[in-house]
Amino acid sequence: MSDNRNVWIFVEQEEGQIADVGLELLAKGRELADTLESQVWALVLGYQVAPLAERVIHHGADRVLLANHPELELYRTLPYSRVIIEQVQAHQPYIFLLGATPVGRDLAPRVASATNVGLTADCTDLQIGDYLLKKEKREYKDLLYQIRPAFGGNIIATIVNPKTRPQMATVREGVMQPNPPDLEFSGEVEIVEPSFEPSDFALHVLSREIRQPTVKLKDAPVIVAGGGGVSSEDESRLIEELAHILGGEVGASRAAVDAGFFSHEHQIGQTGATVRPRLYIAAGISGAIQHSTGMDESNKIISINTDPDAPISKIAHYKIVGDIAEVLPLLINALREKSR
Numbered sequence: 001m002s003d004n005r006n007v008w009i010f011v012e013q014e015e016g017q018i019a020d021v022g023l024e025l026l027a028k029g030r031e032l033a034d035t036l037e038s039q040v041w042a043l044v045l046g047y048q049v050a051p052l053a054e055r056v057i058h059h060g061a062d063r064v065l066l067a068n069h070p071e072l073e074l075y076r077t078l079p080y081s082r083v084i085i086e087q088v089q090a091h092q093p094y095i096f097l098l099g100a101t102p103v104g105r106d107l108a109p110r111v112a113s114a115t116n117v118g119l120t121a122d123c124t125d126l127q128i129g130d131y132l133l134k135k136e137k138r139e140y141k142d143l144l145y146q147i148r149p150a151f152g153g154n155i156i157a158t159i160v161n162p163k164t165r166p167q168m169a170t171v172r173e174g175v176m177q178p179n180p181p182d183l184e185f186s187g188e189v190e191i192v193e194p195s196f197e198p199s200d201f202a203l204h205v206l207s208r209e210i211r212q213p214t215v216k217l218k219d220a221p222v223i224v225a226g227g228g229g230v231s232s233e234d235e236s237r238l239i240e241e242l243a244h245i246l247g248g249e250v251g252a253s254r255a256a257v258d259a260g261f262f263s264h265e266h267q268i269g270q271t272g273a274t275v276r277p278r279l280y281i282a283a284g285i286s287g288a289i290q291h292s293t294g295m296d297e298s299n300k301i302i303s304i305n306t307d308p309d310a311p312i313s314k315i316a317h318y319k320i321v322g323d324i325a326e327v328l329p330l331l332i333n334a335l336r337e338k339s340r
């Protein structure tokens with residue numbers, strides 16, 4: 001096992017645009033590396049991606065491993081994993097983090113398997129801490145606490161890998177906050193020359209279609225979300241109308257998605273999006289932990305619920321006790337009046 005305590009981040013990009021989760025992980029990686037008094041190394045793979053290196057450094061990377069090659073233009077599992085596995089084996093980082101995106105979820109298990117290490121998927125928090133392995137009567141210092149909901153979200157599990165390196169985790173999109181760029185921050189760029197095998201190119205991409213998301217929850221300043229309390233199409237339309245008037249987006253709990261009132265793209269929570277809007281209106285939502293984990297960092301939360309003791313009231317800044325069928329039209333009319 002190597003002695004370095006470096007934190008590696010896979011900085012995902014698509015057509016030269018760094019994925020938000022890449023910047024989120026760079027911020028978290030910087031925090032972890034500062035605690036460990038070590039470095040952040042970023043892996044950037046793609047074609048014509050050299051200009052990204054500087055941006056990655058400004059977001060906290062001490063060193064960028066840049067693999068810039070035509071065969072890496074479009075993501076394909078085998079060429080990407082070949083490059084990453086070789087680098088991981090050569091440098092043996094202490095920690096390696098990837099976003100829990102479709103690409104990260106594809107790559108991370110391959111790297112973990114090739115390097116014989118464990119992998120925690122879908123973490124919602126990461127910290128550095130010690131761990132006493134009782135049967136060995138030995139305390140392992142400065143491990144990566146890989147924190148994520150478990151058993152249906154009923155407990156928060158902290159997972160550690162005391163013995164293998166790197167300690168690997170994928171991290172949910174949107175749960176970490178990116179840092180603003182620091183133009184004074186300096187780092188080094190190391191060019192990585194990929195050494196592909198012919199078998200890496202078994203897959204040919206003939207065409208690609210990219211569907212742009214129609215629901216943009218992540219950056220919405222206001223979200224009006226409907227829950228199990230929504231019981232008709234008319235009520236779901238009231239949610240949409242209020243969101244529209246407030247210039248916001250429509251969110252939903254799983255109960256409302258399962259009931260067919262909103263599509264899964266609107267779902268917020270453990271198996272949906274994580275959001276932090278300035279205003280979150282929870283209409284007919286109980287506030288189960290699997291939902292609140294995705295919205296409890298909203299700046300202001302208003303709940304509309306017939307039950308004054310619903311769990312959401314513990315995190316709501318304001319609560320309106322009432323039926324959404326009555327409260328939503330009142331709010332809509334009041335806002336329409338105000339804007340006249």
Ligand SMILES: Cc1cc2nc3c(=O)[nH]c(=O)nc-3n(C[C@H](O)[C@H](O)[C@H](O)COP(=O)(O)OP(=O)(O)OC[C@H]3O[C@@H](n4cnc5c(N)ncnc54)[C@H](O)[C@@H]3O)c2cc1C
Pocket residue numbers: 152153226227228229230252253254255256267268269270271272283284285286287288289290291294304305306307310322323324325
């Ligand atoms: C592994 C796993 C993952 C999950 N992931 C998610 C997730 O990502 N997101 C998520 O949301 N859930 C998720 N869930 C489901 C979660 O446990 C809850 O079942 C769900 O959040 C409940 O949604 P709800 O509060 O809207 O509905 P309900 O539990 O049905 O609550 C409805 C609320 O509305 C109130 N109400 C009823 N009628 C009205 C009315 N007319 N006017 C006003 N208020 C009214 C009620 O008092 C109640 O508080 C997950 C569960 C599991 C096991």
